[in-house]
Amino acid sequence: MANQMDISVEEQPKTKVGEPALANKKEKERQVYKEIAQMDSFKALVKKKKKFLFSTTILFLIAYIMLPVLTSFTTVLEHRVVGKITWVWIYSLSLFVMTIVLCEVYKFRANKFDKDVEKIMKEYEDNK
Amino acid sequence: MNIVTISFFLGIVGLTLIVTYIAAKKTSSASDFYTAGGGLKGWQNGLAISGDYLSAAAFLGVSGAIALSGFDGFFFSVGYVVANLVVLYIIAEPLRNLGRYTLADMITARFNEKRVRAAAALSTITIVILYMIAQLVGAGALIQLLFGIDYWVAVLIVGTMMTIYVLFGGMGATSWVQIIKACLLLFGTGLMSFLVLRNFDYSIITMFDEVSRATEHGDNFLNSGVKYTNGFDSISMLIALVLGTGGLPHILMRFFTVKDARTARTSISWTTWITSIFFTLTIFLGFGAAAFVGVKDIMAANAAGNLAAPLLAEYLGGNVLLSFICAVAFATILAVVSGLVLTGASAISHDLYGEIFKKGQLTEKQQMLAARVGSIVLAVFSILLALGAQSLNVSFLVSFAFCIAASANLPVILYTIYWKRFTSTGAIAATVTGLISCLVLGALSPNVWGPEGTAIFVGEALFPLTNPAIITVPLGFLAGYLGSIFSKKEENDDIFDEITVKANTGMGVSDISH
Numbered sequence: 001m002a003n004q005m006d007i008s009v010e011e012q013p014k015t016k017v018g019e020p021a022l023a024n025k026k027e028k029e030r031q032v033y034k035e036i037a038q039m040d041s042f043k044a045l046v047k048k049k050k051k052f053l054f055s056t057t058i059l060f061l062i063a064y065i066m067l068p069v070l071t072s073f074t075t076v077l078e079h080r081v082v083g084k085i086t087w088v089w090i091y092s093l094s095l096f097v098m099t100i101v102l103c104e105v106y107k108f109r110a111n112k113f114d115k116d117v118e119k120i121m122k123e124y125e126d127n128k
Numbered sequence: 129m130n131i132v133t134i135s136f137f138l139g140i141v142g143l144t145l146i147v148t149y150i151a152a153k154k155t156s157s158a159s160d161f162y163t164a165g166g167g168l169k170g171w172q173n174g175l176a177i178s179g180d181y182l183s184a185a186a187f188l189g190v191s192g193a194i195a196l197s198g199f200d201g202f203f204f205s206v207g208y209v210v211a212n213l214v215v216l217y218i219i220a221e222p223l224r225n226l227g228r229y230t231l232a233d234m235i236t237a238r239f240n241e242k243r244v245r246a247a248a249a250l251s252t253i254t255i256v257i258l259y260m261i262a263q264l265v266g267a268g269a270l271i272q273l274l275f276g277i278d279y280w281v282a283v284l285i286v287g288t289m290m291t292i293y294v295l296f297g298g299m300g301a302t303s304w305v306q307i308i309k310a311c312l313l314l315f316g317t318g319l320m321s322f323l324v325l326r327n328f329d330y331s332i333i334t335m336f337d338e339v340s341r342a343t344e345h346g347d348n349f350l351n352s353g354v355k356y357t358n359g360f361d362s363i364s365m366l367i368a369l370v371l372g373t374g375g376l377p378h379i380l381m382r383f384f385t386v387k388d389a390r391t392a393r394t395s396i397s398w399t400t401w402i403t404s405i406f407f408t409l410t411i412f413l414g415f416g417a418a419a420f421v422g423v424k425d426i427m428a429a430n431a432a433g434n435l436a437a438p439l440l441a442e443y444l445g446g447n448v449l450l451s452f453i454c455a456v457a458f459a460t461i462l463a464v465v466s467g468l469v470l471t472g473a474s475a476i477s478h479d480l481y482g483e484i485f486k487k488g489q490l491t492e493k494q495q496m497l498a499a500r501v502g503s504i505v506l507a508v509f510s511i512l513l514a515l516g517a518q519s520l521n522v523s524f525l526v527s528f529a530f531c532i533a534a535s536a537n538l539p540v541i542l543y544t545i546y547w548k549r550f551t552s553t554g555a556i557a558a559t560v561t562g563l564i565s566c567l568v569l570g571a572l573s574p575n576v577w578g579p580e581g582t583a584i585f586v587g588e589a590l591f592p593l594t595n596p597a598i599i600t601v602p603l604g605f606l607a608g609y610l611g612s613i614f615s616k617k618e619e620n621d622d623i624f625d626e627i628t629v630k631a632n633t634g635m636g637v638s639d640i641s642h
Contacts, residue, residue: 029636030622036633037625046632050546057217061370064210068203068366071352072359078351083333084340086350088199089411092206096404099209103400106216110393117633 041120049113060102067091132448136455140312141289144305144462148293151300158495161298162229162474163384170391172307174398177382179306181208181373181403182313183464184266185526188457190407191440192433194414195426198339198349200356201414205407207369212400214374220396221389222545222631223380231380231537232479238544238627239552242484247559249479251536252377254563255529256472257510259378260465262525264514266434267461273435274454279518287511290465294473294503299385302466309459314406316456320437321409323444324416335415342419349418361593365527368597372530375537378471389634416440469507477502520584524575527595528566535600536562539608545631548624550612557611562604569596 036042070077070091077088151164159165168176186208193201227234232248264283271282293301328335336350343349356362373379383392417426417436420443429435441453477498482490490498539558543550570576572591576584593599630636 030626033626033629033635034622036629036635042629042632046628049632053217057214060210060213064206064370065363065366067206068352068359068362071199072356072362084336084347084350085333088351092199092202093408095206096209096408099213099400100404102213103216103397106213107393107397110221110390113632114390121633 036120036124039120039124041116041123045113045116045120052109056102056105060098063098064095067095130447133451133454136451137458140455140459143308144289144293144301144459147304147308148297148301151297151304154300155296155298156496157492158229158478158499160300161496161499162470162478163381164299164303166385166387168303168385168391168395170386170394171398172303173382173386173391173395175310175402176303176306176385177379177395177399178402178406179310179313179460179463180379180382180467181399182310182406182460184263184270184457184461186407187313187317187460188266188270188434188437189432189526190410191413191417192426192430192436193355194410195417195421195436196423196433197355198343198345198414198418199352200354200362202411203352203356203362203366204369205410207366208373209400209404209407211370211373212396212403214370215379216393216396216400218545219374219380219541220383220392223541224383224386224389224392225631225634225636226545226627227380227384229381229384229478230474231377231541232475232483235540235544235555236483237630238550238623239555241552244552244555245479245484247556248537248540249475249484251532251559251563252475252479253472254567255377255532255537256468256475256506257513258525258532259376259529260468260472260510261513261517261520262529263461263465263468264510265517265520267458267465268514268518269430270434270457270461273430274438280515283511283514286461286465287507287514289462290469291504291507293462293466294469294507295500298499299470302463302470303382303385305459305463305466309456309463310402312456313460314402316441316453317406317409317413320416320441320444320449320453321412324412324420324440327416327420327444335412335419339415339419343423358593360598361595364593364598365595367601368527368531368534368595371534371538371601372597373533375533375541376530377475377533377537378467380537381467381471381474413437413440416444420444469503469510472506472510473499473502476506524594528570531570531595531597531600532563532566534562534597535566535604536560538601539604543608543612545627547612548621549617550608551615551618553615554608554610554612558604558608561607562600565600565603566596569593569600 071088077091078086080086081090155161157165186204190201190204193204195201223234226237231252232245235248236245264286267286268279268283271277271285272279293305325335328338340347340350345354348354383395386392386395414436417440421436421439426433426436426439429439438450438453438457442450481498481502482488482495536559539562540555543554543558569591572589573596574589574592574594577587577589580586
C-alpha cells in the first residue's frame with residue numbers, strides 16, 4: 001500500500017519545485033546501475049545465465065520443430081509401438097514431459113541465480 | 129433450452145458478476161485497473177494464464193480438430209504446451225522486471241521515444257482486434273447453435289458481458305473470471321476424459337484400436353497427413369504457435385499482475401503443469417467424439433468440428449453434462465474476450481493517449497477515465513466488426529494473430545533485453561516489417577484467395593502457405609538487425625547497463641510499479 005502511494009506521487013504532473021530533486025534521484029540511480037553492471041561477479045552471472053537460457057532454448061526448439069519435419073518428410077514416426085499407438089504420439093507426449101522437466105529445471109536454476117544476485121548485492125553494499 | 133441449462137448459465141453469469149462486484153470495490157487506480165495492483169499470487173496468475181491459453185479455439189477447436197483429422201489436430205496442443213518454455217526461459221522474468229502496464233512500457237524503458245511506443249502499441253492493437261473478431265464471431269456462432277438465438281443477439285450478449293467485467297472490475301475481475309473458468313474447464317475436461325476412457329474399458333490401447341476403425345481415414349487417422357499435406361505449411365504453423373505465444377500482448381500483460389520475477393516464474397510453472405495436463409486430455413475428447421458421436425454427426429452440427437466436445441458431453445452424460453460443458457464454453461469465451469478488451473484498452477488509453485498524446489501528464493483520475501473510455505471504444509469497435517464478419521471463416525485469424533506476435537513483437541522483446549547494439553530504428557524496423565509482411569503475405573494466402581466457396585475471394589493465391597510465419601519471423605529478426613547496424617549507434621550504454629541490471633536483479637521494480 002505504501003508503494004502505491006509512491007507511485008501516485010510520482011505520477012502527478014511534475015511541479016517546478018520537485019523537478020531538480022527528481023532529476024538528481026534519477027542520476028543517482030543510473031550511477032548505481034552502472035556500477036553494478038561493471039562488477040565482475042555481475043558480468044559472470046549474466047554470462048552464465050545467458051549460456052544456460054539460450055542453449056536450453058535452442059535444444060528444446062530443435063526437439064520441437066523436428067516433430068513436423070519428421071512427420072512431413074519421413075515416415076519414421078508412423079511405425080507402431082504398442083497396439084495401434086504410433087511413435088508420433090510417443091514423440092509428442094515426450095515433448096510434454098520435456099516441457100515439464102525443463103520447467104522444473106528452470107525453477108531450480110533460477111532459485112540458484114537468485115542466491116547469486118543476493119550475494120552480488122551484498123558485495124556491492126560492502127564495497128560502497 | 130430447459131431448466132438445467134438455464135440454471136448453469138445463470139450460475140456462471142451470477143458468479144462472474146459477484147466477482148466483478150468485489151473486484152470493482154478494489155479498483156481505484158490505473159495500476160488496479162490494468163494489473164490488479166500487481167497483487168495476484170503465483171498460483172492465481174498461473175491459473176489465469178492457463179485460462180488465456182485455453183480459449184474457445186483451444187477447447188472447442190482442438191478437440192474438434194482431433195475428432196476430424198486425428199493427429200493433425202493434436203499439432204496445436206503440442207505447440208501450445210512447448211510455448212510455455214519460450215515464455216518461461218526468455219521472456220517472463222525480464223518482462224516483469226522491466227515493464228509496468230504494457231509491452232510498449234517495457235520497450236520504452238530502453239528507447240524512450242514516441243515512435244517506438246507507437247509502433248509497439250500499433251502491433252498490440254492489430255493482434256488484439258484480429259484475435260477478438262475471431263473469438264466474438266466464434267462465440268456468436270456457438271451460442272446461436274446451442275440456443276437457437278440470432279447471431280447478432282449472441283454477439284451483443286457476449287459483448288455486453290465483457291464490457292461490464294472490464295469496465296467495473298478491470299484486471300481484478302478479468303483475472304478471477306479466468307481463474308473460475310480455468311477450474312471449471314479442467315474439471316469438465318477431466319470428467320469427460322475419465323468417462324471416455326471408461327467406455328474404452330480403461331485401456332488406451334483399446335481406444336486407439338477402436339478409433340482407427342471409427343473414421344474413413346482408418347490407420348492414417350493416427351498419423352500426420354490427414355489435414356496437412358504441405359510440410360512447410362505445418363512447420364510454419366508450428367513456428368507461429370511456439371514463438372507467437374510469447375509475443376501475444378494479452379499473455380504478456382498477465383506478467384504485470386504479479387509483484388516480482390520470482391512470482392512470474394511460479395505463475396508460468398503452474399501454467400505449464402495445467403496446460404500439459406489439459407492438452408493431453410484433448411486426445412480423449414477428440415478420440416471420444418470421433419468414436420462415439422461420429423464424424424458425420426460432428427460435421428452436420430458444425431463443419432469445422434467446433435461442436436465435437438459439447439456433442440460428446442451429451443453422449444456421455446446427457447443433458448446435464450451438455451449444459452455444464454456449454455456453460456463452461458460460454459465462460460471461456462467471456463473470459464478470453466475480457467482479457468483482450470483490457471489489453472487493447474491499455475494500448476489505446478495508456479500508450480497512445482496517456483503517454484504519447486498527453487506525454488504522461490495525466491493524473492490518476494484521468495488515467496482511470498481514459499482506461500474506461502478506451503475499453504468501451506475498443507469493445508464497440510470489435511462488436512461492430514464481429515457483426516459484419518459473421519460469414520467469415522475465422523479460424524485462420526487466430527493463427528494469424530500468433531504469426532504477427534511472433535514476427536513483430538518477439539524480435540523486439542528479445543533484442544531489447546539481450547542485444548546491446550540494438551537501436552530505436554531497429555526496433556521500429558522489426559515491428560513494422562513483421563507486421564506488414566504478415567498482413568501482406570496473409571492477404572495473398574489461400575485463406576483469402578481460393579476456388580469458389582473456400583476463401584474470401586475467388587482466385588489464385590499468390591503465396592502458397594496458409595501461415596506465413598516461416599518467412600515473416602526471420603524477416604522480423606533480420607529487419608531489427610539491419611535497422612540497428614545501419615543506424616547510428618546510440619549513446620545508450622548507460623541505459624543498457626540499467627536494463628541488464630534491472631532484468632537480472634529485479635532492482636527498481638517496486639519503484640516503477642505498484
